[in-house]
Amino acid sequence: MTATTLPAPDAAADGHGHGGGHYTTLGLDNRKIAIWTFIGSECMLFASLISTYLIYKGRSIKGPFPHEPWTEPVTGKVFPAILDIPVTSASTFVLLMSSFAMVLALAAVQNKQLPKHTLGDKILGSSKLWLWVTCLMGVMFLGFQAFEFTAFIREGLTIRTNLFGSSFFTLTGFHGAHVAVGVCWLFSLLAIDYKRGLQPSDATNVDIAALYWHFVDVIWIVIFTLVYLIK
Amino acid sequence: MATDTAHSAPAAAAAHDDGHEHPGWSTYWKIAVILFVLTAVEVSAFYIPAWETSWVYVPSMLTLSSIKFVLVVMYYMHLKYDHKLFRSLFTGPLIVAALTLIGLLFLFSKLSIRLGLVG
Numbered sequence: 001m002t003a004t005t006l007p008a009p010d011a012a013a014d015g016h017g018h019g020g021g022h023y024t025t026l027g028l029d030n031r032k033i034a035i036w037t038f039i040g041s042e043c044m045l046f047a048s049l050i051s052t053y054l055i056y057k058g059r060s061i062k063g064p065f066p067h068e069p070w071t072e073p074v075t076g077k078v079f080p081a082i083l084d085i086p087v088t089s090a091s092t093f094v095l096l097m098s099s100f101a102m103v104l105a106l107a108a109v110q111n112k113q114l115p116k117h118t119l120g121d122k123i124l125g126s127s128k129l130w131l132w133v134t135c136l137m138g139v140m141f142l143g144f145q146a147f148e149f150t151a152f153i154r155e156g157l158t159i160r161t162n163l164f165g166s167s168f169f170t171l172t173g174f175h176g177a178h179v180a181v182g183v184c185w186l187f188s189l190l191a192i193d194y195k196r197g198l199q200p201s202d203a204t205n206v207d208i209a210a211l212y213w214h215f216v217d218v219i220w221i222v223i224f225t226l227v228y229l230i231k
Numbered sequence: 232m233a234t235d236t237a238h239s240a241p242a243a244a245a246a247h248d249d250g251h252e253h254p255g256w257s258t259y260w261k262i263a264v265i266l267f268v269l270t271a272v273e274v275s276a277f278y279i280p281a282w283e284t285s286w287v288y289v290p291s292m293l294t295l296s297s298i299k300f301v302l303v304v305m306y307y308m309h310l311k312y313d314h315k316l317f318r319s320l321f322t323g324p325l326i327v328a329a330l331t332l333i334g335l336l337f338l339f340s341k342l343s344i345r346l347g348l349v350g
Contacts, residue, residue, distance in 0.1 A: 028314055036317045040324030047328030051335040089274045096270060096299075100263040103307050107255065124256055214308045218300050225296035229277050230289055 035208045039215045046219050049174055053167040060162035067231040082157055083228055091144035092224045098137035099217040105130035106210045110203045127198050131190045138183040145176045178216050185209050253309055262306045269295050
């Protein structure tokens with residue numbers, strides 16, 4: 001044993017899971033430090049993508065445009081404002097509520113050993129239920145995004161059409177890819193839960209997945225306001 | 232083993248900071264309701280012409296969005312309750328990212344400051 005690690009039971013004495021993790025001299029799980037560092041780096045990635053979108057906003061020479069209709073000068077064809085706020089609002093609600101389901105999944109894993117007397121306790125204490133809800137909401141969000149992208153392509157906006165298309169598809173595409181990774185991660189946790197049951201000792205693993213999922217959610221909060229709601 | 236013993240006390244203290252006081256169901260659902268309401272207000276504002284065309288629209292949207300961001304980070308990501316090192320690992324890059332974004336917007340003339348250097 002080195003000076004920089006602690007035996008897991010010492011550090012896990014507060015009820016935090018230790019499923020294989022190492023602890024620093026601060027008593028913090030290395031995996032949590034890693035995920036927070038990763039999230040910090042992701043902040044910078046998304047800041048660069050959002051900056052690019054905002055810098056190019058309003059600089060497209062030809063349409064379609066996000067909030068204003070556009071008439072093709074040669075053919076006279078009119079393209080309506082392309083962003084569909086009602087659909088995106090619905091997908092935003094879905095993603096926000098998936099974060100709520102995710103914290104309940106984590107709480108269910110952390111409190112697995114507590115007795116469950118009432119039906120409410122059983123529902124709140126079911127990690128499988130809340131992981132399923134989170135996964136399905138994540139899939140639903142991806143479905144909304146696929147619907148939006150295909151509608152845009154049908155209406156004549158692709159990643160190569162103009163500056164708006166390039167920056168929009170890059171930004172929201174990167175975010176969608178992050179959601180897809182998160183959904184795969186959550187399904188893997190669900191598979192473990194079905195195989196052997198997630199225990200309080202697995203709480204840190206679930207917590208790390210939850211942190212990633214919430215981060216994807218907060219990024220969407222920013223994107224939704226800056227890209228969709230502010231003209 | 233002496234090393235282990237020496238590390239046990241600070242470890243226990245830090246582990247305490249690391250998350251003994253995570254909120255429960257009652258806090259989580261309240262936050263969910265607040266997030267839902269704030270998003271509903273944002274979307275409604277988009278469809279209210281008087282609001283959407285006024286100068287308060289953009290600041291109000293940014294404020295609502297920031298409140299939602301902070302609520303998720305503090306309560307759902309437990310940053311309010313976790314060790315301060317995690318807070319630093321997140322807020323440090325976040326500040327750098329925000330400053331970079333603002334700097335780039337100034338650089339590309341998307342934002343400007345009126346200095347009043349006339350005459």
